[in-house]
Amino acid sequence: MLTAMLITLREGLEAALVIAVVASFLSRTGEAAARRFVWLGSALAGLLSLGAGAGLFLLAGEMSDETGEAFGTAVTLIAVGVLTYMVLWMRRHGAGVKNELEEKVIRAAKAASPLALTLLAFTAVSREGLETVLFLFASSSTSGTTATVTGGVAGLLLAAAVGAGIYRGSSRLNMKTFFSLTGVLLIVLAAGVLGNALGELTDGLPGFFARPLWNAGNWLGDGSGAGALLKSLLGYSSSPPLAQVLGYGLYLVTMLWLYLRPRRQRQNLNPVAATETD
DSSP states (O other), rough: OOHHHHHHHHHHHHHHHHHHHHHHHHTTTOGGGHHHHHHHHHHHHHHHHHHHHHHHHHHHHHHOOHHHHHHHHHHHHHHHHHHHHHHHHOOOOOOOOHHHHHHHHHHHHHHHHHHHHHHHHHHHHHHHHHHHHHHHHHHHHHHHHHHHHHHHHHHHHHHHHHHHHHHHHOOOOOOOHHHHHHHHHHHHHHHHHHHHHHHTTTSOHHHHHHSEEEEEEHHOOOSSHHHHHHHHHHHSSSSBBBHHHOOOOOOOHHHHHHSOOOOOOOOOOHHHHHHOOO
16 A cells, blocks of 8 residues: 555655646646646546556456466566656656756647647656556565555645645655655565565576575465555565576666665766866
């Protein structure tokens, strides 16, 4: 449940910020009437995401156990890949997203095109929505469908409340700190999801990689209680095979290094400027 809530809070807040930036910019530029096309595009994107999520869960439910497990593992690996790309992209380009959105709004407003504004909101929000569907489906394998849906709805409601507060100017949230912190948490979650997926794939691996490294089931099993909570949040396993431990560790260490390493400052390579300062 907590995993789903974090995912939808992060993705939902990104979508809410897109809507807030576009709507507030239209209000400041005297195009408040055009905001209805932003709400329309956002609503269509929400319906698309809900439909995709329902279709994904129904499709998996209609499959046999063996086929369903393979399908779930494939979707999980895709979700981890998308999440990885999204986190690293936001680290590099997040600071310029607002300016890019405002430039697109200016072009759409100048063209007086309701379709352009609708598509702008639809594209931005549907991207976040479809990402959320993938992540929730991946996390449902460990958290369960009911807990995933409950946590997902709670995260979306919280994101909507924060987004509304930001739009009205009543909420002051340090977005850089928020996205940096949730970025680290998403990396940890992705490592756990990847580890669980690799644990499901050990049947086809050599015995050395498939053999459990330890068994902690007697004092912290992963089927209930604290062990189940750790499994849903961090990908904990009471008897993990070597492939799962290696995949989890390599992904977590590599991603945290890529995400937290200091950004390099661009050096001035202009020889004329260098000469003038000498």
